[in-house]
Amino acid sequence: MAERYIVVGGGLAGLATVIKLAEAGKHVDVFSIVPVKRSHSVCAQGGINGAVNTKGEGDSPDVHVKDTLRGGDFLAEQPPVKGMCYAAPGIIYLLDRMGVPFSRTPEGLLDFRRFGGTMAHRTAFAGASTGQQLLYALDEQVRRYEAEGLVRKFEYWEFLGAIKDEQEVCRGIVALDVRTMNIEAFPADAVMLATGGPGIVYGRSTNSLINTGTAAARTYQDGAIYANAEFVQVHPTAIPGQDKHRLMSESARGEGGRVWVPRKKGDTRETKDIPESERWYFLEERYPKYRNLVPRDVATREIFSVCRDDGMGLDGGDAVYLDVSHIPAATLDKKLGGIMEIYEKFQGVDPRHHPMKIFPAVHYSMGGLWVDYEADAKGDLIKDSPRQQMTNIQGLYASGECDYAYHGANRLGANSLVSCIYAGFISGPAMISYAKNKASSKAGGDAPSGLLESAKKQWQEKFAAIGKMSGSENPYQIGHDMGELMIKAATVVKKNSELDVALVKIKEMKERWHKVSALDTGRTLNQAISYTNQLWNMLELADLMLKASRLRDECRGSHYKPEFNLPTPKTHDPTQDPEWMAAWKKRNDTWLKASMGRWSASGPNVTFEPLRSLQTETPILKPEPRWYG
Numbered sequence: 001m002a003e004r005y006i007v008v009g010g011g012l013a014g015l016a017t018v019i020k021l022a023e024a025g026k027h028v029d030v031f032s033i034v035p036v037k038r039s040h041s042v043c044a045q046g047g048i049n050g051a052v053n054t055k056g057e058g059d060s061p062d063v064h065v066k067d068t069l070r071g072g073d074f075l076a077e078q079p080p081v082k083g084m085c086y087a088a089p090g091i092i093y094l095l096d097r098m099g100v101p102f103s104r105t106p107e108g109l110l111d112f113r114r115f116g117g118t119m120a121h122r123t124a125f126a127g128a129s130t131g132q133q134l135l136y137a138l139d140e141q142v143r144r145y146e147a148e149g150l151v152r153k154f155e156y157w158e159f160l161g162a163i164k165d166e167q168e169v170c171r172g173i174v175a176l177d178v179r180t181m182n183i184e185a186f187p188a189d190a191v192m193l194a195t196g197g198p199g200i201v202y203g204r205s206t207n208s209l210i211n212t213g214t215a216a217a218r219t220y221q222d223g224a225i226y227a228n229a230e231f232v233q234v235h236p237t238a239i240p241g242q243d244k245h246r247l248m249s250e251s252a253r254g255e256g257g258r259v260w261v262p263r264k265k266g267d268t269r270e271t272k273d274i275p276e277s278e279r280w281y282f283l284e285e286r287y288p289k290y291r292n293l294v295p296r297d298v299a300t301r302e303i304f305s306v307c308r309d310d311g312m313g314l315d316g317g318d319a320v321y322l323d324v325s326h327i328p329a330a331t332l333d334k335k336l337g338g339i340m341e342i343y344e345k346f347q348g349v350d351p352r353h354h355p356m357k358i359f360p361a362v363h364y365s366m367g368g369l370w371v372d373y374e375a376d377a378k379g380d381l382i383k384d385s386p387r388q389q390m391t392n393i394q395g396l397y398a399s400g401e402c403d404y405a406y407h408g409a410n411r412l413g414a415n416s417l418v419s420c421i422y423a424g425f426i427s428g429p430a431m432i433s434y435a436k437n438k439a440s441s442k443a444g445g446d447a448p449s450g451l452l453e454s455a456k457k458q459w460q461e462k463f464a465a466i467g468k469m470s471g472s473e474n475p476y477q478i479g480h481d482m483g484e485l486m487i488k489a490a491t492v493v494k495k496n497s498e499l500d501v502a503l504v505k506i507k508e509m510k511e512r513w514h515k516v517s518a519l520d521t522g523r524t525l526n527q528a529i530s531y532t533n534q535l536w537n538m539l540e541l542a543d544l545m546l547k548a549s550r551l552r553d554e555c556r557g558s559h560y561k562p563e564f565n566l567p568t569p570k571t572h573d574p575t576q577d578p579e580w581m582a583a584w585k586k587r588n589d590t591w592l593k594a595s596m597g598r599w600s601a602s603g604p605n606v607t608f609e610p611l612r613s614l615q616t617e618t619p620i621l622k623p624e625p626r627w628y629g
């Protein structure tokens, strides 16, 4: 019997995997909780990185590797990063050939803009709606395979859990049709989770409402390791909203946008009446080399501190200006049209003529399901190895924002889209190799029917039990409280005292979960039951994020605990300050390790494990101080 493959997730990582599987003539079932074209990748604005050096700046994949590893403060495993950066230019040209309407220079060449954490113009873009163009291009390819009968789409189906046999091997999934509330089991030889990030654990973020992270969180409860859960990126520039925060992409600064506040505290003048000399461009002043394009964690902390510590925020509150009003309106419309419209629509102010008011917001998870890799002595990934992107559960893979592999302690802007597509592209062949290697024993997605039936029955019983819950707690209220708690305890600045309180509170919320009311007894489209199940998974993930944050006593990338910060170097170049270098080395000896979260009924079990790629004599890049001054 021919092998069968399952891909859960129809964003860039999922569709890239499907393309590789179908291209090899394999049969794939794709599951997505929303139509694949509504996957969160559609929201990506600013662009996709690839070091093509069309502007003659000396950029290259090696410089991209270096920027990425430094950007993540050396917490990413190095061979996957190298693979991604070397593949990136080819991925951009492939997307171009697929018909992505990338923005172009007047000569007709692909245009590239600058993004944070690099000095090079490395980011290809399609105005400010790059994600939409990329997603539609991959969707078009997948539709071709669908028409050929290789791909079956299960849209509006929610992954509930993986099916494992007695050997702990993944043999398929259980999924829920969210329209009929029908639960079914599906067999597969290999399963990919490409289910995106967990922003909704924080309540309000720049993420879509479907980004609950619950598929990864469920899998973590079923034995998958969840790594680096404490690393959650807070993007420096978003419009705060009561319902959600709306991103003002880094591309605004890439095109010349400047961040400032009035030099005089409490200055209430109209911006046009504040002369240049009375504006404090604090990023440019403090980081003369990278200016407004320091990496996100750095920019976020500066904006946060200007508002909260210095009290210099606009009107004394949580806002600074992001100013593009000095750029001609026609250029803004051409290069940043999408975000100009978003700001105007939600704020009622035209950003082409008035500075935008922004503040940091939760945006992206560097952590995720731990995945394996196999590389040679030079750090090059071994082609088609079944180990690429496989979780610690045999036959279960993870790619995209839900894996942990590419961004370490902080992701550089525009590196996510390329990591999603790259991981998807290497996962397909890896899944095929895996299925082929085990073909003699268990090919054909031929999981025993008893195994499938019993998994399906367990989930049916679970949903029936949730449907009968009649306590006094409202699940949506618990979800709201969880978000507020996470924002307070685990965003820009973390404090152990607050994390201790939060860990107690999250346990209380888990107890409250057992007292919820089902809210809706309908037999179709019952979102409340589905949400209640997701809420449990989110609470488990929140617990892990808090625990890993509590245990990591250092500052690295997005994870910042002021009491453990390294001292300020006495020299401009920190490598010239021996005392600082000794402190930096000591910190790395203890903490240059990935946190590995393993689920247990009594709470998350977090250990810190050295990076494999740094255990070799010749890593691709030896860790060095991360300094953008």
Ligand SMILES: Cc1cc2nc3c(=O)[nH]c(=O)nc-3n(C[C@H](O)[C@H](O)[C@H](O)COP(=O)(O)OP(=O)(O)OC[C@H]3O[C@@H](n4cnc5c(N)ncnc54)[C@H](O)[C@@H]3O)c2cc1C
Pocket: 008, 009, 010, 011, 012, 013, 014, 031, 032, 033, 034, 035, 036, 039, 040, 041, 042, 043, 044, 045, 046, 047, 048, 049, 130, 131, 157, 158, 159, 160, 194, 195, 196, 197, 206, 207, 208, 210, 211, 214, 215, 247, 249, 363, 364, 399, 400, 401, 402, 413, 414, 415, 416, 417, 418, 420
């Ligand atoms: C506003 C915004 C702008 C951004 N701009 C950029 C940018 O310019 N450049 C860049 O590099 N990055 C950007 N990012 C980050 C980037 O968009 C994401 O990290 C990336 O698109 C994630 O892709 P993915 O394929 O991993 O997941 P997603 O695109 O989130 O797709 C997840 C898929 O999984 C499905 N799914 C989830 N859970 C389940 C379940 N339980 N059952 C069934 N299906 C499920 C969903 O339906 C969806 O199809 C941006 C992020 C935001 C929020």
